[in-house]
Each structure stands twice: as C-alpha cells, then as structure tokens.
Amino acid sequence: QVQLQESGPGLVKPSQTLSLTCTVSGGSISSGGYYWSWIRQHPGKGLEWIGYIYYSGSTYYNPSLKSRVTISVDTSKNQFSLKLSSVTAADTAVYYCARWTTRIRLFDYWGQGTLVTVSS
Amino acid sequence: DIQMTQSPSTLSASVGDRVTITCRASQSISSWLAWYQQKPGKAPKLLIYKASSLESGVPSRFSGSGSGTEFTLTISSLQPDDFATYYCQQYNSYSLTFGGGTKVEIK
Numbered sequence: 672q673v674q675l676q677e678s679g680p681g682l683v684k685p686s687q688t689l690s691l692t693c694t695v696s697g698g699s700i701s702s703g704g705y706y707w708s709w710i711r712q713h714p715g716k717g718l719e720w721i722g723y724i725y726y727s728g729s730t731y732y733n734p735s736l737k738s739r740v741t742i743s744v745d746t747s748k749n750q751f752s753l754k755l756s757s758v759t760a761a762d763t764a765v766y767y768c769a770r771w772t773t774r775i776r777l778f779d780y781w782g783q784g785t786l787v788t789v790s791s
Numbered sequence: 792d793i794q795m796t797q798s799p800s801t802l803s804a805s806v807g808d809r810v811t812i813t814c815r816a817s818q819s820i821s822s823w824l825a826w827y828q829q830k831p832g833k834a835p836k837l838l839i840y841k842a843s844s845l846e847s848g849v850p851s852r853f854s855g856s857g858s859g860t861e862f863t864l865t866i867s868s869l870q871p872d873d874f875a876t877y878y879c880q881q882y883n884s885y886s887l888t889f890g891g892g893t894k895v896e897i898k
Contacts, residue, residue, distance in 0.1 A: 734792060
C-alpha cells in the first residue's frame, strides 16, 4: 500500500519561499507510470493542481503558478519537494501531495495534507 | 486552459434520494474525467475514473457517465456516508483542472 506524507513548516512569512517535502513509502518513486504531484486547497475552497514531476525529473506546472513553482525529486530518498516563491496570504492553503497514474489519468494515493499559513 | 464548471454548487437531499451532479468542460476532454469525494479534514478519495469506471471498493450506487464536454455523477440511493463534497477533475495534454465542487448536504 503506497503512502505519502507531507512535511515542512506550517508558517511562512510573506515574500519568502514555501518549501514542502513528500515522502513516499510502500512503493518506489522511480516506478514508471506515475507522476508525483502537488495540489492545494484554500480554506473552504476547491482543489487547485500545482504541478507534478516524473522520477526522471520532467515537470509540468499549472500555468497560473508556473513562474513561482519548482518541483524536484530525490529518488535516493524516495521523496519529492515543492518550492513556491514570493508567497502572500493568498498562498495560505492545505497542501497535498498525491500520486498521478498516467495510464488512467487519476490521483489514486494522497497524503493527509498539511496546512501552510502565510503570515508575518 | 480547460475550465470545468460543476453544478450545482450545493445540493440538499435526503437519505434514499437519487442525486445527480454535472460537470461541463470548456472544450472536449474525451473521457478523461475523474470524480472524487472529500469529507472535512480529509484528502479526496477517488470514486470514478475515465468518466464511467468505478474505482475498486467504491459502492455500486455511484456511477458516472458522459464524454466530450458533459459529464454526470449519479448516486442512485443516497446513504448517510455520502454527505460530502464532490469534485470532478479533467486531464488534457499534461495539464489538469478540478471543478469547483458540489457539497451534498442533509435536507
């Protein structure tokens, strides 16, 4: 059973960079056929896809966030990470990591989510 | 970007009711549509993929249909565990978007 777990600071100051890591267990991040993804949900709102990465390092980002987002992968640690720069209060959200299955194009495993608050 | 318009945004229903949620895409997405259920404080859970395929372990009262730009999620007989928020999600050319969500409330 694949499990994903987000980790990182719960509080980030405005204009700084938000950094989160997702640790994958129960399966190898280097398995083909999956993209490793970040999704966020503003308080009381819907879901917003941030981007995803293949184990080889290929990335795809939401165009609305692309200029501020970097997703990277560390296959040796079975982890992938999110960096979101120049954050504002509008970036306050629950951040989820999830596995995207390319063959049938869905998110099948999710982390529990972590709330990141942007505030001074 | 492909926009997904989900309706209604809120739905009040009783146990046993048949419930239908609609999702419309701003352009054709073939059948690359999934439905998720989310309960408060929890991650979304996959219900339906490729528009009409039921995820393993999901009760058969859930069904999906549609292709192109119009899709529906139907719950044939609403159960107490089904009160939640439902999201559609489309995939097209390495980009994906979610619908705005439908909250199913107790009437």
